[in-house]
Amino acid sequence: xxxxxxxxxxxxxxxxxxxxxxxxxxxxxxxxxxxxxxxxxxxxxxxxxxxxxxxxxxxxxxxxxxxxxxxxxxxxxxxxxxxxxxxxxxxxxxxxxxxxxxxxxxxxxxxxxxxxxxxxxxxxxxxxxxxxxxxxxxxxxxxxxxxxxxxxxxxxxxxxxxxxxxxxxxxxxxxxxxxxxxxxxxxxxxxxxxxxxxxxxxxxxxxxxxxxxxxxxxxxxxxxxxxxxxxxxxxxxxx
Amino acid sequence: xxxxxxxxxxxxxxxxxxxxxxxxxxxxxxxxxxxxxxxxxxxxxxxxxxxxxxxxxxxxxxxxxxxxxxxxxxxxxxxxxxxxxxxxxxxxxxxxxxxxxxxxxxxxxxxxxxxxxxxxxxxxxxxxxxxxxxxxxxxxxxxxxxxxxxxxxxxxxxxxxxxxxxxxxxxxxxxxxxxxxxxxxxxxxxxxxxxxxxxxxxxxxxxxxxxxxxxxxxxxxxxxxxxxxxxxxxxxxxxxxxxxxxxxxxxxxxxxxxxxxxxxxxxxxxxxxxxxxxxxxxxxxxxxxxxxxxxxxxxxxxxxxxxxxxxxxxxxxxxxxxxxxxxxxxxxxxxxxxxxxxxxxxxxxxxxxxxxxxxxxx
Numbered sequence: 017x018x019x020x021x022x023x024x025x026x027x028x029x030x031x032x033x034x035x036x037x038x039x040x041x042x043x044x045x046x047x048x049x050x051x052x053x054x055x056x057x058x059x060x061x062x063x064x065x066x067x068x069x070x071x072x073x074x075x076x077x078x079x080x081x082x083x084x085x086x087x088x089x090x091x092x093x094x095x096x097x098x099x100x101x102x103x104x105x106x107x108x109x110x111x112x113x114x115x116x117x118x119x120x121x122x123x124x125x126x127x128x129x130x131x132x133x134x135x136x137x138x139x140x141x142x143x144x145x146x147x148x149x150x151x152x153x154x155x156x157x158x159x160x161x162x163x164x165x166x167x168x169x170x171x172x173x174x175x176x177x178x179x180x181x182x183x184x185x186x187x188x189x190x191x192x193x194x195x196x197x198x199x200x201x202x203x204x205x206x207x208x209x210x211x212x213x214x215x216x217x218x219x220x221x222x223x224x225x226x227x228x229x230x231x232x233x234x235x236x237x238x239x240x241x242x243x244x245x246x247x248x249x250x251x252x253x254x255x
Numbered sequence: 256x257x258x259x260x261x262x263x264x265x266x267x268x269x270x271x272x273x274x275x276x277x278x279x280x281x282x283x284x285x286x287x288x289x290x291x292x293x294x295x296x297x298x299x300x301x302x303x304x305x306x307x308x309x310x311x312x313x314x315x316x317x318x319x320x321x322x323x324x325x326x327x328x329x330x331x332x333x334x335x336x337x338x339x340x341x342x343x344x345x346x347x348x349x350x351x352x353x354x355x356x357x358x359x360x361x362x363x364x365x366x367x368x369x370x371x372x373x374x375x376x377x378x379x380x381x382x383x384x385x386x387x388x389x390x391x392x393x394x395x396x397x398x399x400x401x402x403x404x405x406x407x408x409x410x411x412x413x414x415x416x417x418x419x420x421x422x423x424x425x426x427x428x429x430x431x432x433x434x435x436x437x438x439x440x441x442x443x444x445x446x447x448x449x450x451x452x453x454x455x456x457x458x459x460x461x462x463x464x465x466x467x468x469x470x471x472x473x474x475x476x477x478x479x480x481x482x483x484x485x486x487x488x489x490x491x492x493x494x495x496x497x498x499x500x501x502x503x504x505x506x507x508x509x510x511x512x513x514x515x516x517x518x519x520x521x522x523x524x525x526x527x528x529x530x531x532x533x534x535x536x537x538x539x540x541x542x543x544x545x546x547x548x549x550x551x552x553x554x555x556x557x558x559x560x561x562x563x564x565x566x567x568x569x570x571x572x573x574x575x576x577x578x579x580x581x582x583x584x585x586x587x588x589x590x591x592x593x594x595x596x597x598x599x600x601x602x603x604x605x606x607x608x609x610x611x612x613x614x615x616x617x
Contacts, residue, residue: 108422109356138478140493141476142474144387159385
């Protein structure tokens, strides 16, 4: 087994800007506009087709440090979520009685957001989605760590997106880039042994990985974007 | 880290070919197909099951029943095995219980599905629900391998499960991916897939003992598009090469192909097989002309069929296939398996590819 480093983390979390948890509006002005991924990937084709989870994940992915081309071929994507693509499922189900929309149906899989970030960044390692009520992000992180440790891939983009229907709670995304130590990448050594049970346990979401680092004052670089009607705060952490 | 290659020591399935593995295997060898028109006239592969509108949680109960049978097949006691904290559970699905979107009072998200399945089977150990589109069932087997070889679990129950629903039928229909009649994998006249439903369970253990072994696994993404695969088959070919490397080379006696019978998938697979094996890839068989495309379950079901083929030393025929010019040796009739290894591959939306090499007991 190889040693693995946590090379970078990215948090997209705008709850600080909109008041208490559970607020029904995502933006200060009350709008529910999602991030425009062209802010991060100007050459992105047909951004209008993107579902909400993909928009958030791409927004977070745009803040990652650049990956060398040689590493992209062997970088996997492991994303967790509690709701998967529920909002897209609902949108597509609403079209069933009238005229089912193929463009919507193609995005009704929990792997969609991971596939989008793979396509945009050219990541060709393994791809996996973990969808469960408790700790899906941690579980995804463990899966990615294991694949790097076993040598299946040299790097893993792991994380969690929380993009529930608007009335439920505000969205957030965490991404963590893990790299095999043999590649001499910067970052802290990471050991993963966590394995959840799939039972509700809201105290273990992946945001804590980033939040703990923010509290410690180390590796912190905070970026705040205010583009168009979409505002949120971002914290990118790296060695 | 555990050195022993994990082995499949128990299996069970319910699909359009039957409610137990013996029926499934017998019907497959006879070239039978479980595809038939449903009440709307759509050709599907429906599995034998109790009514879904029964009291309680009939879908979770169905999955738990198949899972317990897989454990029994190994000779273990299901209740004791599932209560053991070193027994892991990996559930593979694409939609879980999508019917919940239409029914009041039912969970509508995939998230609670794992809890429902665990409750139905009274599982106590580590658990996760994974999805890799139509490669989910194979990806779950890779997860089981990692959990055992990483020392997290001593044994893992892998369950692939997806069931028919108008959401899926209309979805694939609006994509133009459905065949009007029974699907015809790798055939020149293929016109699309037939949907099916299945629950397939594998009881995978570490350590020495009898059972088909997971000799190697590979996973790779196309990073090309959401629906159409990379026409060059590049992602699948890389997954196959990775699996063969992990299995330390050696000949492969047959390939259990994904074989959805869509124009794009089957052509992509042919390119991938040639890229990985040269101009004469091993003989290919596919089961979706008999079971339908069972989505998140198909990777587990096809690994199960591959394991049965290894135990029997026979390659099953490809129901629905008559003639093809993809340059592949498609099995139309049962034939002896020439080598003790079978490659099973799956590819899914988003360009996800998984390859498994299964090996007969020595």
